[in-house]
Amino acid sequence: MKGSFLVNGRTNEWTFEPDATLLDVLRANGHPEVHRGCDEGVCGSCSVLLEGKLVNSCQVFAASAMEKDILTVAGIGTIHEPHPIQTAFVESGAVQCGFCTPAAILATLALLRKNPNPTDEEIHSALDGNYCRCTGYVKIIEAVRLASRRMSSHD
Amino acid sequence: MTERLNVVGANVPRHDALAKVTGRARYVADLPCDGAWVGGALWSRTPRARVRNIVFSPDFDWSRVTVITARDLPGPNEVHMIKDDYPILAGDEISYIGQAIALVAAPDKQTIEEALGAMRPDLEELPPVLSVEASLAKEAVIWGEDNVQAHYRIEHGDLEEAFSRSDVIIEETYRTHHQEHLYLETNGMFAHPRPDGGVIVEGSLQCPYYVARALAHALGLPLEKVTMRQTETGGAFGGKEDYPSVLAIQTALLSMKSGKPVRMVLERREDIDVTTKRHPSVIRHRTGVTRDGVILAAEIDIIFDGGAFSTMSPVVLSRGVLHAWSAYRLPNARIVGRALATNTAPNGAFRGFGAPQTVFAMERQMDRIARELGLSPLEVRRKNLLKTGDTLPCGQVLRSAYAGLVLERALDISGYEEKHGKQQEDDRILRGVGVSVFLHGGGFTGAGEEKISGRAAVEVADDGIVEVLVSSTEMGQGAATVLPQIAAEVLSLPAWKVRHPNPDTSRVPDSGPTVASRTTMMVGKILQDAAKDMRATLTGEAAKNAGVLPESILWENGRLASGGRDLGSFEELALQYKEEHGKPLRGEGVYNPPSDCQWNEAEYRGDAYKDYAWACDVVEVEIDADTLELRVPHVTSVVEIGKAVHPMLAEGQVIGGTLQALGWGAMEEVRMEKGRYRNNSVSTYIIPTAVDAPEFTVEIAETPSPFGPWGAKGLGELPMDGGAPALAAAVEDALGVFATELPLTSDRLHALLRQRRK
Numbered sequence: 074m075k076g077s078f079l080v081n082g083r084t085n086e087w088t089f090e091p092d093a094t095l096l097d098v099l100r101a102n103g104h105p106e107v108h109r110g111c112d113e114g115v116c117g118s119c120s121v122l123l124e125g126k127l128v129n130s131c132q133v134f135a136a137s138a139m140e141k142d143i144l145t146v147a148g149i150g151t152i153h154e155p156h157p158i159q160t161a162f163v164e165s166g167a168v169q170c171g172f173c174t175p176a177a178i179l180a181t182l183a184l185l186r187k188n189p190n191p192t193d194e195e196i197h198s199a200l201d202g203n204y205c206r207c208t209g210y211v212k213i214i215e216a217v218r219l220a221s222r223r224m225s226s227h228d
Numbered sequence: 229m230t231e232r233l234n235v236v237g238a239n240v241p242r243h244d245a246l247a248k249v250t251g252r253a254r255y256v257a258d259l260p261c262d263g264a265w266v267g268g269a270l271w272s273r274t275p276r277a278r279v280r281n282i283v284f285s286p287d288f289d290w291s292r293v294t295v296i297t298a299r300d301l302p303g304p305n306e307v308h309m310i311k312d313d314y315p316i317l318a319g320d321e322i323s324y325i326g327q328a329i330a331l332v333a334a335p336d337k338q339t340i341e342e343a344l345g346a347m348r349p350d351l352e353e354l355p356p357v358l359s360v361e362a363s364l365a366k367e368a369v370i371w372g373e374d375n376v377q378a379h380y381r382i383e384h385g386d387l388e389e390a391f392s393r394s395d396v397i398i399e400e401t402y403r404t405h406h407q408e409h410l411y412l413e414t415n416g417m418f419a420h421p422r423p424d425g426g427v428i429v430e431g432s433l434q435c436p437y438y439v440a441r442a443l444a445h446a447l448g449l450p451l452e453k454v455t456m457r458q459t460e461t462g463g464a465f466g467g468k469e470d471y472p473s474v475l476a477i478q479t480a481l482l483s484m485k486s487g488k489p490v491r492m493v494l495e496r497r498e499d500i501d502v503t504t505k506r507h508p509s510v511i512r513h514r515t516g517v518t519r520d521g522v523i524l525a526a527e528i529d530i531i532f533d534g535g536a537f538s539t540m541s542p543v544v545l546s547r548g549v550l551h552a553w554s555a556y557r558l559p560n561a562r563i564v565g566r567a568l569a570t571n572t573a574p575n576g577a578f579r580g581f582g583a584p585q586t587v588f589a590m591e592r593q594m595d596r597i598a599r600e601l602g603l604s605p606l607e608v609r610r611k612n613l614l615k616t617g618d619t620l621p622c623g624q625v626l627r628s629a630y631a632g633l634v635l636e637r638a639l640d641i642s643g644y645e646e647k648h649g650k651q652q653e654d655d656r657i658l659r660g661v662g663v664s665v666f667l668h669g670g671g672f673t674g675a676g677e678e679k680i681s682g683r684a685a686v687e688v689a690d691d692g693i694v695e696v697l698v699s700s701t702e703m704g705q706g707a708a709t710v711l712p713q714i715a716a717e718v719l720s721l722p723a724w725k726v727r728h729p730n731p732d733t734s735r736v737p738d739s740g741p742t743v744a745s746r747t748t749m750m751v752g753k754i755l756q757d758a759a760k761d762m763r764a765t766l767t768g769e770a771a772k773n774a775g776v777l778p779e780s781i782l783w784e785n786g787r788l789a790s791g792g793r794d795l796g797s798f799e800e801l802a803l804q805y806k807e808e809h810g811k812p813l814r815g816e817g818v819y820n821p822p823s824d825c826q827w828n829e830a831e832y833r834g835d836a837y838k839d840y841a842w843a844c845d846v847v848e849v850e851i852d853a854d855t856l857e858l859r860v861p862h863v864t865s866v867v868e869i870g871k872a873v874h875p876m877l878a879e880g881q882v883i884g885g886t887l888q889a890l891g892w893g894a895m896e897e898v899r900m901e902k903g904r905y906r907n908n909s910v911s912t913y914i915i916p917t918a919v920d921a922p923e924f925t926v927e928i929a930e931t932p933s934p935f936g937p938w939g940a941k942g943l944g945e946l947p948m949d950g951g952a953p954a955l956a957a958a959v960e961d962a963l964g965v966f967a968t969e970l971p972l973t974s975d976r977l978h979a980l981l982r983q984r985r986k
């Protein structure tokens with residue numbers, strides 16, 4: 074199949090198998106920042122924002138994501154101009170092996186867009202679908218709090 | 229005067245963090261792959277069988293793929309580890325479910341699937357040995373002469389006499405289960421044939437030289453013809469210590485035979501099925517105590533399930549045996565440890581390396597003693613805690629011990645004494661609190677550091693940045709930040725002027741594997757010497773060029789000066805050095821064995837570890853009175869680690885490691901059925917998620933050790949040791965039941981309550 078995908082604000086024409094997942098297609102076309110941890114919709118490593126909503130891209134057929142707005146972590150900031158959430162993850166010590174990190178950052182973005190000042194409980198449940206085996210979550214949660222404080226004071 | 233530190237002890241930004249938060253970090257599955265083939269394997273589905281033949285269907289066009297069986301190997305059918313008993317591919321016999329029987333490489337996954345479907349092993353099934361009890365009874369001999377992969381024995385004092393003096397003798401058997409690492413990135417390797425007949429392998433791993441040597445051994449190549457490069461590693465926890473050697477060899481074989489670059493990344497199911505796990509254990513304690521709770525005699529019998537091949541089992545068991553006393557004085561003791569073979573996937577390295585099992589048993593036994601004597605868990609602990617000058621059962625005299633310090637501090641912070649024993653019968657939420665005190669030896673066991681004699685180097689690259697050249701890897705724990713901090717401190721540079729590239733064995737000296745909580749403590753010390761060597765060289769050079777005495781040269785803020793005269797920046801002088809000498813400025817270090825540590829391997833006695841880190845965990849639980857669902861609202865952990873080079877990363881290790889320990893203790897369960905892991909997926913092997921994450925209070929105590937840089941001791945594994953027993957103690961406080969077995973799922977709690985009512 075052929076289709077057009079709008080990833081991080083850029084339109085691309087990609088060829089893919091009819092049963093390919095969005096994760097397969099993204100990874101095959103220069104978006105390895107979207108990680109594969111389980112391929113069964115549980116670990117959340119493959120999270121992207123699809124039309125602003127957090128989804129596990131391993132559970133989305135690529136064909137259904139054509140023409141829709143797709144955001145990966147590479148689309149929200151760069152090494153030279155990181156997004157405040159990315160900076161908060163760095164400063165809080167929320168990154169260890171980094172495999173879960175792109176997805177955890179997108180989960181944070183989805184949460185803070187909807188709810189700029191979440192309670193701790195809301196943070197815990199917003200990140201519940203994003204497994205991390207390294208950090209014990211505490212510093213990821215601190216990073217979300219820090220990003221929330223910084224982003225709301227900038228508004 | 230204490231030295232004023234600029235970089236060591238500071239929370240500098242993590243060196244790999246920006247790449248990871250922006251999605252720029254590349255793991256092995258992410259590497260560009262133009263023209264690369266993929267690799268796959270035919271895994272055994274039966275635990276034990278004789279292989280008569282492998283049948284290849286004539287309906288498949290075998291010219292489309294490359295196939296390798298045990299008959300096609302260029303060298304010995306051995307994955308070189310401690311013993312060379314692990315076959316690359318099953319030969320005449322299959323020994324566990326998940327053992328590789330044949331390998332296939334093809335241009336794409338679908339062709340692999342077709343090829344695998346067209347292969348059929350012709351087997352004669354044999355009765356498998358599926359438990360350590362069956363192995364011990366030699367229902368079948370499946371390993372060596374008697375199924376015993378390793379055996380240790382420690383005798384200390386006069387055990388029988390001490391038992392005869394004891395008022396009470398307390399016996400109990402404890403059992404622990406498999407634990408799956410579940411690093412989020414599965415194992416993966418990418419091999420490229422070299423034009424000179426050698427091979428380059430890139431992949432996710434902890435120990436580049438282990439893998440390079442295993443490759444050379446299996447391929448019949450000299451080490452120079454093998455290059456091993458670590459890629460960004462998405463978690464390891466010991467799970468990428470042993471298995472990467474297996475996968476690297478398999479991938480390299482496919483690549484060399486097909487002449488193509490070949491990548492093999494395990495799917496999650498495969499990864500859970502075929503890679504190593506934490507050893508299940510059965511540990512029997514028999515302890516003689518006085519009426520007021522002083523331990524006089526202890527007999528400890530430890531059995532680990534090694535699985536089909538020995539991998540790291542001999543050294544895992546050894547560490548388990550040498551941590552069997554946890555933080556307590558056993559004046560008379562006999563400790564026997566055995567690792568037994570079973571027809572299950574080989575068990576291997578996992579953070580803690582045998583200590584979590586034996587510490588769990590010892591801590592539980594302390595609670596058992598308290599229970600039997602009607603004393604509090606604290607009283608019994610305080611009476612037996614190890615102190616400076618005490619002799620361990622292995623004969624080591626402790627130069628320092630901080631068990632009391634971490635315990636009292638953790639009690640203070642957590643309010644344990646106000647909370648313990650306060651359960652009200654009519655509460656709907658049953659609350660409890662438990663404590664554990666434990667230690668973990670830093671660096672290799674015994675004379676391991678002497679045997680490998682690690683090396684490190686630093687070298688100034690053309691962009692003026694100092695590179696740390698070691699084989700120690702970043703796998704999330706922070707080596708790529710902490711090691712540069714150490715070199716930067718010596719060279720009076722900010723941390724960002726030093727970097728740690730992912731190791732490449734064609735470039736870095738062998739600083740040893742990234743295991744055993746040895747990177748900061750042992751490799752850090754060697755690196756400190758390498759940086760001092762660089763500093764001395766540049767000092768000499770600058771003095772010569774300026775016509776002054778080397779002693780007059782001062783290093784400050786990245787500049788060198790003499791008698792008030794600025795001689796230039798470190799970078800300028802280093803690059804000038806390269807111009808003049810035609811080679812980059814470099815410093816080297818090699819392990820310098822301390823003269824006052826002795827270990828006798830034959831007698832299995834002496835200084836088991838150079839030094840120990842100490843910790844105390846206080847775990848609080850809330851248990852729903854109806855469902856018996858367990859929640860951990862709060863954990864206090866006080867660790868004494870000599871010196872925290874990066875306190876924030878150190879705290880991250882404590883929290884992450886403790887949650888892994890609590891996951892093992894509370895919910896993680898490998899369900900085994902006839903040698904097969906039934907729950908081989910992330911949806912069925914349950915690990916803690918964000919809603920399970922407790923609040924943590926972590927305190928780091930620092931009493932510098934003579935053996936690590938600026939006093940730093942090993943930390944990585946320590947937090948894995950104490951979570952499970954503290955959790956079990958908290959459950960005991962909440963429910964009044966005494967658990968001897970993990971994990972403490974609500975099913976197990978129901979069973980324990982039923983038993984008590986009877």
Ligand code: FES
Pocket residue numbers: 108109110111112113114115116117118119120129130131132
């Ligand atoms: S890879 Fe998609 S949820 Fe795990």
Ligand code: FES
Pocket residue numbers: 167168169170171172173174204205206207208412462463704
């Ligand atoms: S940082 Fe390793 S999985 Fe989260």
